[in-house]
Amino acid sequence: xxxxxxxxxxxxxxxxxxxVTLEVREGEVHVLLGPNGVGKTTLLMAxxxxxxxxxxxxxxxxxxxxxxxxxxxxxxxxxIGIAFQKMPPVxxxxxxxxxxxxxxxxxxxxxxLLENAAHRLDCxxxxxxxxxxxxxxxxxxxxxxxxxxxxRPLFSMVDxxxxxxxxxxxxxxxxxxxxxxxxxxxxxxxRSGLVITHTGYILDYLNADQGHVLMNGRIVCSGNPRDLxxxxxxxxxxxxxxxxx
Amino acid sequence: MSAVGDILQTIKEKAEGALxxxxxxxxDVDLSRFYECSPQERIESLDEVSSQLKEAALxxxxxxxxxxxxxxxxxxxxxxxxxxxxxxxxxxxIMSVRRALEVYPEIVSKYWWKLIPVDTDKYTAFAELCxxxxxxxxxxxxxxxxxxxxxxxLISEKSRVQSVxxxxxxxxxxxxxxxxxxxxxxxxxxxxxxxxSEFYLERxxxxxxxxxxxxxxxxxxxxxxxxxxxxxxxxxxxYVLMKPVAxxxxxxxxxxEGENANAQFQSIIFAKGHSHIDIGSTLLLKAAGCRGNxxxxxxxxDQAEVYTRGRLISYHDDTQAHLECKGILFSPxxxxxxxxxxEVHGAPKARLSHEAAVGPLEEETINYLRARGLKKEEALSLxxxxxxxxxxxxxxxxxxxxxxxxIKVTSRDIM
Ligand SMILES: Nc1ncnc2c1ncn2[C@@H]1O[C@H](COP(=O)(O)OP(=O)(O)O)[C@@H](O)[C@H]1O
Ligand SMILES: [Mg+2]
Numbered sequence: 043x044x045x046x047x048x049x050x051x052x053x054x055x056x057x058x059x060x061x062v063t064l065e066v067r068e069g070e071v072h073v074l075l076g077p078n079g080v081g082k083t084t085l086l087m088a089x090x091x092x093x094x095x096x097x098x099x100x101x102x103x104x105x106x107x108x109x110x111x112x113x114x115x116x117x118x119x120x121x122i123g124i125a126f127q128k129m130p131p132v133x134x135x136x137x138x139x140x141x142x143x144x145x146x147x148x149x150x151x152x153x154x155l156l157e158n159a160a161h162r163l164d165c166x167x168x169x170x171x172x173x174x175x176x177x178x179x180x181x182x183x184x185x186x187x188x189x190x191x192x193x194r195p196l197f198s199m200v201d202x203x204x205x206x207x208x209x210x211x212x213x214x215x216x217x218x219x220x221x222x223x224x225x226x227x228x229x230x231x232x233r234s235g236l237v238i239t240h241t242g243y244i245l246d247y248l249n250a251d252q253g254h255v256l257m258n259g260r261i262v263c264s265g266n267p268r269d270l271x272x273x274x275x276x277x278x279x280x281x282x283x284x285x286x287x
Numbered sequence: 288m289s290a291v292g293d294i295l296q297t298i299k300e301k302a303e304g305a306l307x308x309x310x311x312x313x314x315d316v317d318l319s320r321f322y323e324c325s326p327q328e329r330i331e332s333l334d335e336v337s338s339q340l341k342e343a344a345l346x347x348x349x350x351x352x353x354x355x356x357x358x359x360x361x362x363x364x365x366x367x368x369x370x371x372x373x374x375x376x377x378x379x380x381i382m383s384v385r386r387a388l389e390v391y392p393e394i395v396s397k398y399w400w401k402l403i404p405v406d407t408d409k410y411t412a413f414a415e416l417c418x419x420x421x422x423x424x425x426x427x428x429x430x431x432x433x434x435x436x437x438x439x440x441l442i443s444e445k446s447r448v449q450s451v452x453x454x455x456x457x458x459x460x461x462x463x464x465x466x467x468x469x470x471x472x473x474x475x476x477x478x479x480x481x482x483x484s485e486f487y488l489e490r491x492x493x494x495x496x497x498x499x500x501x502x503x504x505x506x507x508x509x510x511x512x513x514x515x516x517x518x519x520x521x522x523x524x525x526y527v528l529m530k531p532v533a534x535x536x537x538x539x540x541x542x543x544e545g546e547n548a549n550a551q552f553q554s555i556i557f558a559k560g561h562s563h564i565d566i567g568s569t570l571l572l573k574a575a576g577c578r579g580n581x582x583x584x585x586x587x588x589d590q591a592e593v594y595t596r597g598r599l600i601s602y603h604d605d606t607q608a609h610l611e612c613k614g615i616l617f618s619p620x621x622x623x624x625x626x627x628x629x630e631v632h633g634a635p636k637a638r639l640s641h642e643a644a645v646g647p648l649e650e651e652t653i654n655y656l657r658a659r660g661l662k663k664e665e666a667l668s669l670x671x672x673x674x675x676x677x678x679x680x681x682x683x684x685x686x687x688x689x690x691x692x693x694i695k696v697t698s699r700d701i702m
Contacts, residue, residue, distance in 0.1 A: 092654050118660035126658075130651045134673020140659075143669070147660040172673075193659060 043068045043234050044089070044122075044197050049100035051081070051088045058084045060259030061100070066197070066234050071223050071248055073267045074238045076256035077279045082238045083127050085256065086199045089236075090124045091117050104197070123195030125186035127202050127238075132173035137165065137185055140173050144192045159191045163218055164211065179206025187218050198222055198235040204244050216247030223248070242271050255282045291392045298405050302415040305406035312594070313536025313565045316507040318409065321448045321479050324364035324419050333368065336360070339472055344439045346689055347468025348499035348527070355437035355466070357381035357424065362441045363449065364419035378430040379463070380423070381438075384452055387423035394423075398454050402485045402513035402542065410481045410509040414450040421451035421483070426461035426492075435464040442480065443472040450481040457492035457520075464495040469502070476503030484512040488520035490545065499527045500535070504560055510537040518545030518574075525553045529693050531560030531591075538596060540569040547576035554583040555675050557693065558591035558621070567596025567626075572606035572637070579608035584675045587614065587621035595623070600630040601637035610641035615648060615674060648674070668695045 044066045051059040058081040066072050076082050087095040089102060091114035102110045109117055132140070141156045160166045163184045174182060183203055190198055203215050224233050237248065245267055253267030255274070263270065263282045273281065309315050330336065333351050336344075340362065344351050351360070356375040359382075360368040366383030388394055405415050422438045442449050457463060471478060480502065488494055502508060514522055522541060541550040552568040570579040581597045597610035614623040627641040648670050656666035671694050 090658055092658065093650070113657070113663075114654070115657045115660055115662050118658060124658055126655070130649065130655050132652050132655060132670070132673070134676050135669060143661065144659050189659065 043070075043105060044236070045103040046085075046089065047101045047103070049085075049088060049102065050098045051084055052096045052098055053084055053094065057098075058259060059088065062256070062259070062261055064254065064261060066236060068232055068234055070234050070251040072236050072252045072254060073245065073248070073250045074236055074254050074256060075270060075274060080256050081259060082256055083201055086124060086201055086236065086238065089199060090114055090122060118193075118195075121196030122199070123190050123193045123197070124199045125183075125190050125201060125203065127205075129174040129177060129182040129186055131175045133175060135173050136170055137173050137188075138169040140189065141169070141192050144189055148193055150192075155192060159188055162214070162221075163188045163191070164214055180208060180211055183207050183215060184211065187215060187222070190222055191218060194222075196233055198233070200235065200237045202238050202240060204239065204241055212243050216244055219244065220247050242268075242275070245271060255279070257282060291395045294395050294399075298400055298415060301404075301406045302412040305412035306409055306416070308406065308408050308412065310408040310410060310509070310536060312538065312596070313509070314534050314563055316479060316509070316534070318413055318448060318479065321446050323417060324442070324447045324449050325444060327362045327365040327367050327443075329365070330367050333358070333360075336368075340441055340443065343441055343470040343472045343501070344468055347439065347470035347501040348466050348497065349437045349439040349468035351437075351439070356432045356434045356463075357436040359383070359422040359424070359438040360441075361420055361422070361439070361451065362443055363447065366420050366422075372434075375432060377427070379426040379432055379436070381436060382423050384421040384423040384454055387454070394454065398456065398485055398487060400485075402515055402540070403483060403511050407511065410450075411483060411511055413448070414452055414481045414483045414511070417448065417450055418452055419448075419450050421453040423454050424463075424465065425456040426458060426463045428458040428489075429460040431462040432464070435466050438465065438467045440467070440469045440480070440482070441472060442470075442475055442478050444478075445475045446477050447475075448479040448481065450479075451483065453482065453484040455484070455486045455494070457486075457488050457494050459489045460491045461489070462493040465497070467496070467498045469498070469500050469508075471501075471503045471506060477505035478503070479507045480509070482510040482512075484510065486512070486514040486522070488514060488516045488522055488548075490517040491519040492517075493521040495523045497525045497527070500532070501530050502532045504531045504533065506532045508532055508535040508537075510539070512537065512539035514539070514541045514550065516541060516543050516545060516548035516550065519547045520545060521549045523551040523553075524568075525555065526566070527555045527690075528564070529557045529690055531558075531562045532564070533561070534563040534565075536565040538565075538567050538569060540571065541579065543570065543572050543577040543579065544574060546574045547578075548574065549577070550579040552579075552581040554585075554595070556583065556585045556593060556595075557675070558585065558587045558593045560589050560591065562591040562593075564591065565594040565596070567594075567598070569598040569600065570608055572599070572601045572603060572608055575603055575605040577603065577606045577608075580611070581608070582611045583613070585612070585614040585623055586617060586671060586675065587623050588617040590620040592622040593624070594626065596626045596628075597641065598628045598630065599639045599641075600632070601634050601639055602632050604634045604636035606634065607638045609639075612641075612643040613674070614645040615671070616645065664695075
């Protein structure tokens, strides 16, 4: 579904990604691990096509089509979506309006989906608030995933869904992600994604297929996400550089 | 000569002395280039209004098809139609101010040029000497008028001056929502509109006032507005200008005389073309518990030049008011100049504040919306709409659509 080929990305003229190669197949969910500041967010931004994350070489393919030079709204229309690590304040636009716009943009007329999704993510009381204005860390995360649930991308990228979310709400977020990726549907699993995580909590819900460790601008290690996570927890990221996996 | 006659004579003399007096702000307009408005025939029913006038009214927020609790329609120099809906008879009155002066001569001593000196500038002087009607609205004590009143002032001819004088009185405990739409009809691109408005809000009354202007590109507009507020009175004003004008200058004053009076001003300005706009409000907080806000949202495109002013003046310790101006420049030829003034006179505990910010829409926010699938121009128009926070109660949905359309077209232009 998503094929990243030897991607090199600069941010403000600094090379952050130095040849990332990654393949996520239909129905698969991968997790991306790595120390702070290695470029995990940068990879998601580059896949989404956010201006400022400049692809200097390499290619991106989505369902076989080269999307390296597409605008981000075209990527979104093709089925790529993102829950940002940081939600900017969107003044004058309520979360409800935002939700309606997302549904309409993606051809859904049934507005009842909106309130349903809001309930499931405990976002109902946020609907009348301006998007991202004065949201706590946890509220921002829930509101991001709420929007993804409405957008229903074929390929969803989620940047640190659990950071700032208290333990009670982790279950909400975890369940929403499971729904987003249709992890419970065995036969018809079509949706895929890439999730950045720092903690193991979210793994309990995701049952991810593969994990990758990003360091020094490249993916240095890939494998079973639980094993990877366990190794990192006991030995630290530096071991990853030496690892032969 | 009667007492009323004496007063009027004194007013006229003062006005004559100010005919050449330039206004404190805004470009000077040579009124001698323009002609007087013509009289128009009265109509018995709004069905007689031409579709052209109806359309002009609609784009100024007045839906003539859907009558208000009271309706006043003026075309050029004549009040052509005034009506109070049946259920509201006895609760309010709405009529041409000329008739009101005949029926209630005491208006002259109580309300006529009482808040705005007739010799303020040449425009007020002109409004007195070449007065072409205006509306008189009175809502009787404790009447709550829950559907809007409509006043519509149209200009259908070229190169005219329309100079109206409006008087609004809300008696004790009365509540009303007035929508005033002012517009020129297609084909009358050039002209002058002078509007003197004196509002009297008695104890505990509440007035929500919306004024929408929709003039031609060669119009000069000079509203002169003042509001006197007694104890517990509430006033909320929204001014909307979305279309290019040659110049517009207005600086309404709210006199918060009574305790706990509360005045809220909002201006929503979308300045296009070569518009020169100079707009603001003054709040004079004179008693305990007075509160106020003066908020403006300005988008300037093309070569438009916008001055936003605000003056908060406090005379009492227990007062609080805030001034806020936010602006976006969409093109390098446009200008926004924000001039806030806070004055406190011997009231060390008064709290006045202001906040001004001029800057572009954030790239990060535009990208955020694009990541959800919105085209760049859709994102811009949505954010601009959000920025202007156009959510005015009681305006026709067609006008809303029209405002959105203006923003949409402009977002496309400024890409
Ligand atoms: N918008 C940006 N402007 C400037 N530098 C950035 C920006 N985004 C990321 N960077 C830089 O790129 C590097 C990678 O950042 P990021 O992708 O956010 O890392 P991670 O998500 O792995 O913590 C860091 O050095 C960071 O400072
Ligand atoms: Mg990050």
